Amino acid sequence: MPKSELVENLDLDNYKYGFVDPESHVYRTKPGLDESIVREISRQKEEPDWMLKFRLKALRVYESKPMPTWGGDLSDLEATLKEIYFYVKPQEQTERSWEDVPDNIKNTFEKLGIPEAEQKALAGVGAQYESEMVYHSLKEEWASKGVIFDSIEDGLKNHPEIFKEHFGTIIPIADNKFSALNAAVWSGGSFVYVPKGVHLETPLQAYFRVNQERMGQFERTLIIVDEGARAHYIEGCTAPVYSTDSFHSGVIEIVVKKNARFRYTTIQNWSNNMYNLVTQRAVVQENATMEWLDGNLGSKLTMKYPSCYLMGRGAHGSIMSIAYAGSGQHQDTGGKVVHAAKNTTSSIISKSISKEDGRSSYRGLCKVLAGATGSRSNVECDALLINETSRTDTYPYIEVDEKCATVGHEATVSKVGDEQLFYLKNRGLSQEEAMALVVRGFLEPIAKELPLEYAVELNRLIELEMEGSVG
Amino acid sequence: MGPGRIMADYSNYNSWLNESRSRAWSIYQSTPTPTTKSEEWRYTDLSKLFPLENFALKANPETSTETSTKKPARESLTDPINTAGRVQFTGGLVTNIQLTPAMESQGVGLDSLQNTTHEKHQEIIQANLCSHILPAESGKFQALNAALWTDGIIIYVPKNVRIEMPIRGKHHLVDKNQAVCTRTLIIAEEGSHISYVEEFRSDDFNNKRFVSSAVEIIAQKNATVDFVSVQNLGRGIFFQAAQKSLVHRDASVNTLNVTLGASLSRLDLNTQLLEPGANSKMLGLYFGDENQHFDHNTSQDHLAPHTGSDLLYKGALDGSARAAFRGIIRVGTEAQQTDAYQTNRTLLLSDKARADSLPNLEIEADDVRCSHGSTVGQLDPEAVFYLLSRGFSRQQAERLVVLGFLGDVLARLPRGAFKRVVKNVTDAVEQKLQHG
Numbered sequence: 001m002p003k004s005e006l007v008e009n010l011d012l013d014n015y016k017y018g019f020v021d022p023e024s025h026v027y028r029t030k031p032g033l034d035e036s037i038v039r040e041i042s043r044q045k046e047e048p049d050w051m052l053k054f055r056l057k058a059l060r061v062y063e064s065k066p067m068p069t070w071g072g073d074l075s076d077l078e079a080t081l082k083e084i085y086f087y088v089k090p091q092e093q094t095e096r097s098w099e100d101v102p103d104n105i106k107n108t109f110e111k112l113g114i115p116e117a118e119q120k121a122l123a124g125v126g127a128q129y130e131s132e133m134v135y136h137s138l139k140e141e142w143a144s145k146g147v148i149f150d151s152i153e154d155g156l157k158n159h160p161e162i163f164k165e166h167f168g169t170i171i172p173i174a175d176n177k178f179s180a181l182n183a184a185v186w187s188g189g190s191f192v193y194v195p196k197g198v199h200l201e202t203p204l205q206a207y208f209r210v211n212q213e214r215m216g217q218f219e220r221t222l223i224i225v226d227e228g229a230r231a232h233y234i235e236g237c238t239a240p241v242y243s244t245d246s247f248h249s250g251v252i253e254i255v256v257k258k259n260a261r262f263r264y265t266t267i268q269n270w271s272n273n274m275y276n277l278v279t280q281r282a283v284v285q286e287n288a289t290m291e292w293l294d295g296n297l298g299s300k301l302t303m304k305y306p307s308c309y310l311m312g313r314g315a316h317g318s319i320m321s322i323a324y325a326g327s328g329q330h331q332d333t334g335g336k337v338v339h340a341a342k343n344t345t346s347s348i349i350s351k352s353i354s355k356e357d358g359r360s361s362y363r364g365l366c367k368v369l370a371g372a373t374g375s376r377s378n379v380e381c382d383a384l385l386i387n388e389t390s391r392t393d394t395y396p397y398i399e400v401d402e403k404c405a406t407v408g409h410e411a412t413v414s415k416v417g418d419e420q421l422f423y424l425k426n427r428g429l430s431q432e433e434a435m436a437l438v439v440r441g442f443l444e445p446i447a448k449e450l451p452l453e454y455a456v457e458l459n460r461l462i463e464l465e466m467e468g469s470v471g
Numbered sequence: 472m473g474p475g476r477i478m479a480d481y482s483n484y485n486s487w488l489n490e491s492r493s494r495a496w497s498i499y500q501s502t503p504t505p506t507t508k509s510e511e512w513r514y515t516d517l518s519k520l521f522p523l524e525n526f527a528l529k530a531n532p533e534t535s536t537e538t539s540t541k542k543p544a545r546e547s548l549t550d551p552i553n554t555a556g557r558v559q560f561t562g563g564l565v566t567n568i569q570l571t572p573a574m575e576s577q578g579v580g581l582d583s584l585q586n587t588t589h590e591k592h593q594e595i596i597q598a599n600l601c602s603h604i605l606p607a608e609s610g611k612f613q614a615l616n617a618a619l620w621t622d623g624i625i626i627y628v629p630k631n632v633r634i635e636m637p638i639r640g641k642h643h644l645v646d647k648n649q650a651v652c653t654r655t656l657i658i659a660e661e662g663s664h665i666s667y668v669e670e671f672r673s674d675d676f677n678n679k680r681f682v683s684s685a686v687e688i689i690a691q692k693n694a695t696v697d698f699v700s701v702q703n704l705g706r707g708i709f710f711q712a713a714q715k716s717l718v719h720r721d722a723s724v725n726t727l728n729v730t731l732g733a734s735l736s737r738l739d740l741n742t743q744l745l746e747p748g749a750n751s752k753m754l755g756l757y758f759g760d761e762n763q764h765f766d767h768n769t770s771q772d773h774l775a776p777h778t779g780s781d782l783l784y785k786g787a788l789d790g791s792a793r794a795a796f797r798g799i800i801r802v803g804t805e806a807q808q809t810d811a812y813q814t815n816r817t818l819l820l821s822d823k824a825r826a827d828s829l830p831n832l833e834i835e836a837d838d839v840r841c842s843h844g845s846t847v848g849q850l851d852p853e854a855v856f857y858l859l860s861r862g863f864s865r866q867q868a869e870r871l872v873v874l875g876f877l878g879d880v881l882a883r884l885p886r887g888a889f890k891r892v893v894k895n896v897t898d899a900v901e902q903k904l905q906h907g
Contacts, residue, residue: 370822388836389835390835391834395831396828398826399827400817400819400825400826400828401825405819405847405849406848408844409830409845409846410842412841413840414839415837415838
């Protein structure tokens with residue numbers, strides 16, 4: 001299959017060091033944030049009045065909430081937020097077909113390894129370039145099934161009823177400071193609706209990147225999977241390396257209705273100067289299943305805890321995550337499950353690797369509410385330390401208010417074993433190859449769940465990162 | 472060292488003490504009362520459970536010491552079965568001290584902190600108490616105890632003196648509406664071994680009372696200190712304890728904290744493994760019923776290579792009891808080749824019981840073996856079924872499973888010396904189970 005060959009040609013070395021296209025955009029706000037900017041964003045997007053009110057309310061909540069004092073070091077963020085552009089609009093209108101996409105954007109996708117040929121295999125490519133959906137396509141057969149895969153702006157325009165019913169209900173404005181910020185200035189993201197009983201065989205994919213220095217990206221995604229439907233959504237992001245700090249704060253809201261099944265896969269490889277503070281949450285109804293597959297490789301600081309609120313009887317939530325913290329990076333990630341109904345089950349598997357002075361922290365919550373009888377939850381965290389200066393932390397919160405529930409948490413911390421390396425070197429591998437092999441083996445249980453191109457990319461990245469890691 | 476020993480002039484000592492107390496009191500006053508916004512108090516809302524402002528903490532450091540100028544009675548311990556010494560506390564004052572003649576002759580010190588009878592003990596107290604081990608800065612309640620402590624004991628074990636049988640301390644409360652703050656200072660010199668078992672008991676009180684205990688332990692090179700605390704106080708009491716251990720090269724400090732009584736119980740336990748070979752086993756057992764609220768906050772600090780720690784806290788909760796556990800293993804950059812473990816398991820026996828667990832790891836070295844585990848769950852139905860099929864009633868079967876679950880902790884105590892502790896604790900748990 002040509003797909004994997006093309007991925008092989010990704011040229012990860014260049015990819016690692018980033019690339020920058022000359023800036024081109026139609027409109028952007030002044031740096032910093034105040035009410036006039038929020039009003040301007042809403043006006044530019046020609047939004048209904050209720051959305052403007054929603055944004056303004058969110059702005060007030062954002063301003064009133066203090067900076068979090070837990071998690072990663074946010075001491076420089078206040079200054080950063082004064083300098084970034086909260087809204088950049090690259091083009092006047094959303095493109096309709098691949099041919100219409102401008103060449104420089106196509107170039108960017110080329111470098112990202114999303115060749116034109118590949119899109120045929122993909123359900124629809126919603127490519128987010130800067131803050132706006134610039135390209136969108138959806139297979140006709142799915143359109144005929146009633147599947148909606150739109151930019152979030154079009155979702156609001158074209159499907160106002162279902163949009164308003166769910167928007168901001170899963171992650172309320174006041175959930176946390178950054179979800180409030182996102183609610184005030186959101187721009188770009190996806191709107192997905194999968195109707196009752198529809199099974200999507202191939203995943204929906206959205207790639208996006210940030211390409212403007214000091215530009216914040218506040219994507220907002222709303223996904224509704226109706227009763228008995230099945231779907232898989234893949235989101236990956238890369239960003240070029242810049243010298244000043246950048247900021248990304250997304251909000252992902254998902255509803256998985258009765259008997260439905262949904263998986264959300266995301267790999268982030270932001271450049272190492274990026275603050276990545278994301279709120280992702282799914283409400284899971286009766287006998288439905290939600291799976292988060294979460295890879296955090298890049299950014300300066302990531303704080304991201306995908307969560308499942310198991311609201312209906314028999315609901316299941318699963319969170320699988322990989323975190324890689326290289327030099328200067330802090331991955332503060334984990335997962336959150338709330339058992340709010342009987343016989344709900346959940347599982348969290350987290351694997352992290354810390355290299356050089358990198359720090360990876362698992363932070364998770366498992367909460368069983370009173371009345372959620374027969375609930376079961378299991379959490380496993382494994383941390384691998386590569387160098388003497390590497391750091392790992394585990395902060396699980398376990399709150400059980402129900403007698404008939406079983407909750408377990410286990411974590412281990414280890415380094416790559418000398419015996420393992422010795423064995424592999426005996427078999428003719430170099431130290432670095434042996435190291436990469438052991439690390440890949442450590443990640444295997446989660447990597448095998450990834451779509452092929454991501455798994456290949458992940459393995460290439462690990463090899464690259466293990467170069468010179470021999471201590 | 473009999474009761475009739477004439478005291479030297481200790482005015483210097485007392486002025487040092489007054490200064491230490493005033494300092495601690497000003498720290499207490501300037502430290503805000505912990506709220507649930509702080510991670511360490513996340514699950515214990517003092518403003519609801521025990522509003523300090525409603526409580527008479529008449530804290531005048533100068534006058535609070537006046538009541539305790541009477542020297543405790545000292546006797547030779549004549550029936551030393553399984554016991555090396557005895558200390559009796561009444562209403563926060565040391566009222567009776569007994570030592571076996573063998574202990575006396577080996578130079579083991581067992582003395583009141585407020586009314587020392589031995590000059591050497593005073594020097595040790597002045598050098599260590601409320602300062603470098605558990606200073607007033609450690610927290611609001613640590614400061615309060617450092618300011619208001621009425622009495623306490625020092626246990627001093629000279630070099631290479633190894634005492635197999637434990638010293639036993641008994642705390643009785645008298646019914647006076649007054650805070651009781653006591654301290655324990657244990658200094659084990661090189662190569663020594665000592666065990667101390669303390670027990671807190673009282674009736675139930677209708678009015679709210681505050682009982683505080685501060686424990687400071689130093690184990691020098693190759694020394695072993697075994698420390699057991701059994702808290703079985705009556706309802707109406709807020710019991711607050713802080714324990715801190717400094718463990719030096721190849722030394723061990725092993726602790727067991729049993730929490731059965733009081734309405735609200737809070738333990739802060741910190742062990743510092745300072746030099747290679749230092750080791751600590753930390754055991755905990757709790758059983759809560761009615762509306763009891765237990766909060767255990769533990770930390771294992773590995774500050775040198777080749778150190779080990781192993782923590783196991785197990786408990787069961789009946790009625791609408793609540794237990795919180797927050798434990799942290801910190802492995803510093805220097806502490807390579809560390810083995811550190813931490814386990815917290817809680818059984819919920821009733822629909823209204825609630826358990827919160829936060830087992831944390833912060834690892835900054837790479838060549839370590841660390842793990843932690845935490846479970847919250849119900850009685851193992853298979854184990855209960857097995858016993859039912861052997862003819863036990865459901866009640867008997869469930870009690871046996873609970874006892875087996877908790878007995879796991881007691882089974883880890885060294886045999887012999889702690890036989891009596893195991894029996895007392897088992898009896899107390901059984902008694903609570905019968906009421907449930």
